[in-house]
Amino acid sequence: MSDPKRSGSDSVVRFVWQVLDEGYRWSRDDWQLCLASADTPSAIRNAPQGPWLVDPLVEGSAPGRRTQPLRQRHDLHVEFARLPIGDDDESLAAMAAFASRHGLLGHQVKSVRLVNLEISDRAVHKAEHLWTWKSAIRLIGGLLKLIEAYKRSDTDLLRKHVRWHGGGLGVRLDYTWPGDIRESQLWIARDPPVASEGELDKLAEWRRSTSDRARYLEPIQYYLYRRANELLREHVAPRLFLDGSIALVPDSLMGAMVVMLAEQLSGVWQMKLCPACGKIFVPRSRRDQKTCSTACRKRLSREGGTS
Numbered sequence: 001m002s003d004p005k006r007s008g009s010d011s012v013v014r015f016v017w018q019v020l021d022e023g024y025r026w027s028r029d030d031w032q033l034c035l036a037s038a039d040t041p042s043a044i045r046n047a048p049q050g051p052w053l054v055d056p057l058v059e060g061s062a063p064g065r066r067t068q069p070l071r072q073r074h075d076l077h078v079e080f081a082r083l084p085i086g087d088d089d090e091s092l093a094a095m096a097a098f099a100s101r102h103g104l105l106g107h108q109v110k111s112v113r114l115v116n117l118e119i120s121d122r123a124v125h126k127a128e129h130l131w132t133w134k135s136a137i138r139l140i141g142g143l144l145k146l147i148e149a150y151k152r153s154d155t156d157l158l159r160k161h162v163r164w165h166g167g168g169l170g171v172r173l174d175y176t177w178p179g180d181i182r183e184s185q186l187w188i189a190r191d192p193p194v195a196s197e198g199e200l201d202k203l204a205e206w207r208r209s210t211s212d213r214a215r216y217l218e219p220i221q222y223y224l225y226r227r228a229n230e231l232l233r234e235h236v237a238p239r240l241f242l243d244g245s246i247a248l249v250p251d252s253l254m255g256a257m258v259v260m261l262a263e264q265l266s267g268v269w270q271m272k273l274c275p276a277c278g279k280i281f282v283p284r285s286r287r288d289q290k291t292c293s294t295a296c297r298k299r300l301s302r303e304g305g306t307s
């Protein structure tokens, strides 16, 4: 669905993605990495056999379609975050179905070739490792939940994750990311060492305050904005086009989802919690839309709620 407000912001972020009609499949065949560059994560180098989500296209072109996810919808990252994080067939099928609808993630594409030379297919394929998908869902899904708690000003929930240490000398995020078994501990701000003077001032300000807003909401806001900016720096860059225009261009579908996360954080789009099914959704048509779907709206009105 095209959104008038989104179309109006086209001059800021421009993104077109290619999706092959044939779709994408996971392969558990024996693959080898053609070139392991320095920036190839060790998790991928240590498991070159995959599974890989293989792009069927070898050379030339194949029937496909061009999509503009930032124009057509702005909750693709929410759909992505709901994907299961696992190695089982069901999880792999859900990820492949997402890829067949929206394309490869594109930020960590590798060249692979089948090991078994008996097989006639000696071609080099573009492919994405399962680790790439799992870590992307973990990141987007984890940030999405934190943004949602921050947006709801849910200090009860944030108190569980935002921890003060050393009598107020540091504040930390203790958080179990989606798919993880153990909690990760990340410093939001710490003295010493501190990253900047501004950070030190913030820390002092939060520490002095007795309000939940300053002690829990503001540190999480600070963390989320910093993380969003890191990801934007990594995935989005300005580009000059031949028609003379300049736009911000995400490097991949992953980059486009980072833009969606940043917009959600900034409040350009409001996330809501569906009262019928409990899922997080972004209103697609009307900003006052209360449920995630027509089915949920009907269910709610049948059950006597308001829609």
Ligand SMILES: [Zn+2]
Residues within 6 Å of the ligand: 274, 275, 276, 277, 278, 279, 291, 292, 293, 296
């Ligand atoms: Zn619903």
